[in-house]
Amino acid sequence: MYKQVLRLMTICVVSISLIFMLSGVAAAKKVLKLQLVYPKTSSVAANSLFFADKVEKLTNGEVKIKIFYPGQLVKAKEGLTAMKRGMIDGYIGSMLYFAGVIPEVNGEWLPFSWKNVSEAMDIYYNYGYLDIMRKATEKHDCYYVAPISVAKMGLMTKFPINSIEDLKGKKIRAVGMEGRIVKALGGSSVALSGAEQYTALQRGTAEGTDYPWYTLRDYKFFEVVSYVSSPPLHSPGIVEILLNNKVWKKLSSDEKKAVNLAGFLTSIHSANLSEKNDREIIDFCRDNNVKIVELPNEELVKMIKVLKPVYEDHLNSSDLCAEQVETLKSYFNEMEIIHPLF
Incomplete structure (x- = not known):
């Protein structure tokens, strides 16, 4: 489905590019500083650079994105506050650090919510x-540009998980909804x-950690964990491209269209990269x-x-959280897909 949408969006790419080429006198160039919370070796870094390149090209150089790597501007947990205060223009990374303030973030991390990137992109965009x-x-002065797929994600541990009893009392790195999942399974979230x-x-x-499988290779986690639990909890996991709302509103109408289109193209790029990483990591695990x-x-x-109450708790967290759960239910009903948690 998302590949069909991509073909249609090609027309928009050409149209927006022509608008900037034929617009006459150029406006003052805007340079936006975005804090990325993942290292250069991450797939999100590759997608962030792709996004920056598309924004610059689609705006004919009038808007430029400058990517800052972990800790160069602010720490991951400071991202939301830093955006609100104007210390950074945007943030690329997981919003799970802010789930206590924005409960809807947890709706992007519900266990087994979608089973592949096609479903995820369909649910987000259609x-x-x-x-x-x-x-x-928007309630927190941020504009959500686009979702980025980060491949299959789930429990990677120092011990084998052959039953949920094996997780009891185990210390698992997890934040936001991940922490709720770990707790529901009997573990202790760190x-x-x-x-x-x-x-x-x-x-x-x-x-152990609840993290993308490809990081076994790219972050060298294969050196510190020995087991991957399947099926993954998230297929794929999703992180976000955010902009400070004041920065967003200062962009012209055409610039906003270009940034949104760059975000969409980045979503598709990340989906393709996600699938590639998923294929490659199986062989990597075997070889290492x-x-x-x-x-x-x-x-x-x-x-x-034991995970069903996680959905129920999320549904009751806010009106928008309830809307998320109902959207998922409607999607799977319409697609005639049996979902294990509905």
């Missing part, structure tokens, strides 16, 4: 999930930023002695049972 998130972030978890896993202060442990069906049934 069934209103992106609009819901824009309503949620709230650490992405940059802190390698050392925590190395030292044993964390015994990381065992993928498939949860037995009877244990998966138990897991789904």
Whole structure:
């Protein structure tokens, strides 16, 4: 579905490019500073650079995105406050750090919410999930540009998970909805930023993490964990491109269209990269002695049972959270897809 939309959006790319080429006198160039919370080796970094390139090209150089890597401007947990105060113009990364303030963020991380990138992109762009998130972030002076897919994501641990009993009391790095999931499964969540978890896993202060599988390779997590639990909790995980709302409103109408289009193209680019990473990581695990442990069906049934209250709690967190859950239900009903948690 999202590939069909991409073909239609090609017309918009040409149209917007022509608008800037034929617009006559150029406006003063705008340089926007965006804090990225992931390292240069991450797939999100690659997608961020793709976004910056598309924005510059689609605005004929009138808007430029400058990417800052972890800690160069602000720390990940400071991102929302920094945007509100105008310290940064935008943020690229997971909003789970802000889930206590923006509960709708957890709706992007509900367990087993979608099973592939096609479903995720369809739900965001054709069934209103992106609009819901824009309503949620607008309340906090932020504009949600686009979702970025970060590949299959789930539990990577120092111990095998053959049953949910194996998680009892285990210290798992998890924030926001991830923490709720870990707690529901009997584990103990450890709230650490992405940059802190390698050392925590190395030292044993964390015994596992809920994180994208491809980081076994790109972050060298294969050095500190030995097992991957399948099925993944998120297929794919989603992080966000955000802009300070004041910065967004200062853009011209044509610039806004260009930035939104760049965001959409980045979503599609990230979906393709996500699928590529998912294919490659299977061979990487085999070649580096990381065992993928498939949860037995009877244990998966138990897991789904204990995770159902997570959906119920989210539904009751706000009107927009309820709208998220209803949107998912409507999508799967319309697609005639049986969803294990509805």
